[in-house]
Amino acid sequence: MSSIQTEPAPLESAPLLQAQSLRFARNDEAIFGPLDFSLHAGETVLIEGDNGSGKTTLLKVLSGLLEATSGSVLLHGTPLTLAKLSHQVALLGHLLGLKLELSALENLRFATGIGGIRPGITPHLALASVGLEGFEDAPLRTLSAGQRKRVALARLLLVPAALWLLDEPYANLDRGGIDLVNRLLEHHARRGGAALITSHGAYAFTSGTPRRLALKTAA
Amino acid sequence: MNPLVLWFHKLGSPPYFYRFAGKWLPWLYALALICGAVGLYGALFTAPADYQQGDSFRIMYVHVPCAWMGLFAYLFMAANGFVGLVWRIKLSETLAMASAPVGAAFTFITLVTGSLWGKPTWGTWWTWDARLTSELVLLFLYFGVIGLYHAIEDRRQAARAAAFLALIGIVNLPIVHYSVIWWNTLHQAQTVSLVGPSKIAPSMLWPLLTLAFATHVYFFASVLARSRVALLELESGKDWVRALLPATETPHD
Amino acid sequence: MKPGSTSAASFALLRRDLLLVWRRRGDALNPLLFAIIVVALFPFALGPEAAVLSRIAAGTIFVAVLLAMLLSLDALFRSDLEDGSLEQLVVSPHPLALLLGCKILVHWMTTALPLIVIAPLLAQLLQLPDKTLPVLLTALALATPLLSLIGAVCVALTVGMRRSGMLLTLLVLPLIVPALIFGAGACNAAQNGFAYSAPLLWLAAWLVLALILAPLAAAAALKISLT
Numbered sequence: 001m002s003s004i005q006t007e008p009a010p011l012e013s014a015p016l017l018q019a020q021s022l023r024f025a026r027n028d029e030a031i032f033g034p035l036d037f038s039l040h041a042g043e044t045v046l047i048e049g050d051n052g053s054g055k056t057t058l059l060k061v062l063s064g065l066l067e068a069t070s071g072s073v074l075l076h077g078t079p080l081t082l083a084k085l086s087h088q089v090a091l092l093g094h095l096l097g098l099k100l101e102l103s104a105l106e107n108l109r110f111a112t113g114i115g116g117i118r119p120g121i122t123p124h125l126a127l128a129s130v131g132l133e134g135f136e137d138a139p140l141r142t143l144s145a146g147q148r149k150r151v152a153l154a155r156l157l158l159v160p161a162a163l164w165l166l167d168e169p170y171a172n173l174d175r176g177g178i179d180l181v182n183r184l185l186e187h188h189a190r191r192g193g194a195a196l197i198t199s200h201g202a203y204a205f206t207s208g209t210p211r212r213l214a215l216k217t218a219a
Numbered sequence: 220m221n222p223l224v225l226w227f228h229k230l231g232s233p234p235y236f237y238r239f240a241g242k243w244l245p246w247l248y249a250l251a252l253i254c255g256a257v258g259l260y261g262a263l264f265t266a267p268a269d270y271q272q273g274d275s276f277r278i279m280y281v282h283v284p285c286a287w288m289g290l291f292a293y294l295f296m297a298a299n300g301f302v303g304l305v306w307r308i309k310l311s312e313t314l315a316m317a318s319a320p321v322g323a324a325f326t327f328i329t330l331v332t333g334s335l336w337g338k339p340t341w342g343t344w345w346t347w348d349a350r351l352t353s354e355l356v357l358l359f360l361y362f363g364v365i366g367l368y369h370a371i372e373d374r375r376q377a378a379r380a381a382a383f384l385a386l387i388g389i390v391n392l393p394i395v396h397y398s399v400i401w402w403n404t405l406h407q408a409q410t411v412s413l414v415g416p417s418k419i420a421p422s423m424l425w426p427l428l429t430l431a432f433a434t435h436v437y438f439f440a441s442v443l444a445r446s447r448v449a450l451l452e453l454e455s456g457k458d459w460v461r462a463l464l465p466a467t468e469t470p471h472d
Numbered sequence: 473m474k475p476g477s478t479s480a481a482s483f484a485l486l487r488r489d490l491l492l493v494w495r496r497r498g499d500a501l502n503p504l505l506f507a508i509i510v511v512a513l514f515p516f517a518l519g520p521e522a523a524v525l526s527r528i529a530a531g532t533i534f535v536a537v538l539l540a541m542l543l544s545l546d547a548l549f550r551s552d553l554e555d556g557s558l559e560q561l562v563v564s565p566h567p568l569a570l571l572l573g574c575k576i577l578v579h580w581m582t583t584a585l586p587l588i589v590i591a592p593l594l595a596q597l598l599q600l601p602d603k604t605l606p607v608l609l610t611a612l613a614l615a616t617p618l619l620s621l622i623g624a625v626c627v628a629l630t631v632g633m634r635r636s637g638m639l640l641t642l643l644v645l646p647l648i649v650p651a652l653i654f655g656a657g658a659c660n661a662a663q664n665g666f667a668y669s670a671p672l673l674w675l676a677a678w679l680v681l682a683l684i685l686a687p688l689a690a691a692a693a694l695k696i697s698l699t
Binding site for chain 1: 474475476477480481483484485487488491492495496551554555556557559560561562563564565566698699
Binding site: 304352356357359360362363366367370371376379380383384387388 | 625626629630633635639642643645646647649653689692693696697699
């Protein structure tokens with residue numbers, strides 16, 4: 001059972017994301033909750049916790065993949081149901097959601113077909129920004145784990161979404177990759193987006209001080 | 220609030236249901252046994268021999284109630300499954316899954332007794348006419364539900380998936396029931412009806428109805444017993460289950 | 473078509489899945505080979521007499537096609553589940569039922585359509601009378617989408633199970649038996665000179681029902697399985 005400790009949030013206008021008394025239990029065993037927090041545009045929140053503290057489950061509940069046992073999630077003030085997502089949420093899970101038999105370009109073309117494309121950027125540009133220039137047409141099967149992660153990051157650049165839910169975004173990345181993630185998060189925040197990321201806490205958010213939410217497992 | 224509605228809500232709580240079912244079980248079994256005995260006596264001794272089939276028709280008294288129960292059990296399972304899926308009530312999920320093996324057993328007995336009856340009457344152990352075929356399909360549906368329930372590790376998710384499957388298969392039930400009317404079959408047409416006069420002699424009818432009642436009571440007793448065990452398993456960590464165990468352990472945190 | 477709209481998403485999914493099948497086109501041939509082998513075994517088992525073979529031809533072809541489709545059904549959602557793509561589809565703003573419908577369509581196009589194309593070959597192997605062939609093709613065209621649709625619901629219920637092979641067959645078969653009865657029944661009726669439109673119309677009616685309900689049921693089943 002996880003409890004939360006938050007630092008006081010800055011006072012701002014209507015929050016992008018709000019969790020109210022959010023609880024999740026599996027087979028009557030509590031995973032996390034009750035959780036109350038809100039996320040405003042331009043904010044990045046880091047959810048810290050050990051393995052098994054429920055970070056991934058929390059992200060799945062916030063994205064609508066799992067239904068909370070009790071409590072509610074509000075996106076722009078309206079309750080989150082899958083039907084209302086409308087291009088507002090991007091989820092980067094443990095598994096990247098990329099097809100290994102297809103190339104980076106083909107994967108990105110599919111992603112933009114499903115989720116739309118930001119004005120002013122193309123798949124080629126996005127791949128170049130994440131350092132994969134020259135790797136556009138190689139099947140993902142032939143790329144390393146870090147390179148595949150970068151393709152997923154390119155997807156974040158391409159597909160418009162106000163809220164980013166990133167599960168272990170730093171995993172599998174080298175120092176350059178970690179910097180890339182931080183740059184992407186800053187850019188997203190400056191654009192008015194919000195992001196919720198989980199981490200073991202091993203890789204620090206090197207720029208600015210994000211608000212931290214600690215999910216601690218009971219001793 | 221209406222006391223009946225209140226009681227119904229209370230019944231959904233596992234510990235209350237466990238006690239309630241435990242209290243009624245012996246009576247249900249006793250009632251099923253007595254009615255079964257009376258019905259069987261009537262079936263074997265009081266009812267006159269059929270003018271065409273002689274005494275071999277008496278297997279009908281096992282075959283027909285079991286056939287009715289096979290269908291009733293499926294409806295019971297599907298209804299509870301629906302409640303469990305929509306309202307996530309643990310007890311409904313448990314009742315649905317408990318009735319699956321019972322219904323499968325009744326369907327199996329129906330097929331076997333039907334086969335035994337068919338040999339002297341029609342000259343064959345099996346034929347692929349509409350009613351027999353759809354009864355066999357019903358048995359496979361039961362197997363599918365039971366198989367799916369046991370294949371998923373999380374018990375509650377397993378119950379929901381199996382209940383969903385049961386609801387999809389429910390289309391098969393009307394086909395089974397009306398197949399005798401829709402197609403010309405070797406199987407005899409419906410003779411007992413809920414409304415209007417039945418086409419069967421009264422002296423033959425009452426043991427049949429008595430045995431039908433007995434099998435219904437037995438079904439509920441069996442489902443309640445299975446549900447009690449299933450609830451113990453499902454709630455094994457909880458306090459109310461621990462309280463049922465004999466107090467032999469040393470106290471711990 | 474505006475990227476991100478529901479129609480764009482459907483086409484993107486169709487294109488991606490067809491591309492994936494094309495990349496592994498060797499595997500896509502397996503159901504075809506299986507059907508041919510099954511059908512070819514019957515003359516060896518029953519003897520080459522044309523009269524015997526032509527009596528069972530339609531039904532045997534139907535069974536072979538159904539079994540071949542069952543083989544590839546298991547893989548419908550498996551790879552998407554394993555790499556997280558299924559999650560992305562569920563979280564996307566588009567109706568999950570529609571997206572699953574696209575995947576089912578690709579399954580039918582890449583498994584059943586080739587089988588229907590080689591059905592005349594299978595018919596020749598079993599000495600099916602020429603007059604029955606159009607009825608066989610129509611019946612297959614109606615029954616195979618039914619199998620894809622109903623099968624998809626059952627796959628959604630068993631998605632993620634490691635050893636689901638036989639269980640899936642057990643789940644699908646009772647539900648698909650009526651389609652088999654009516655499909656093969658239509659062919660046999662046509663072969664014997666009886667009217668055959670009624671069973672075909674029944675098949676068509678069930679198909680229309682399944683087209684609307686099965687994707688919705690599969691989406692609901694998937695949500696149950698993914699929790």
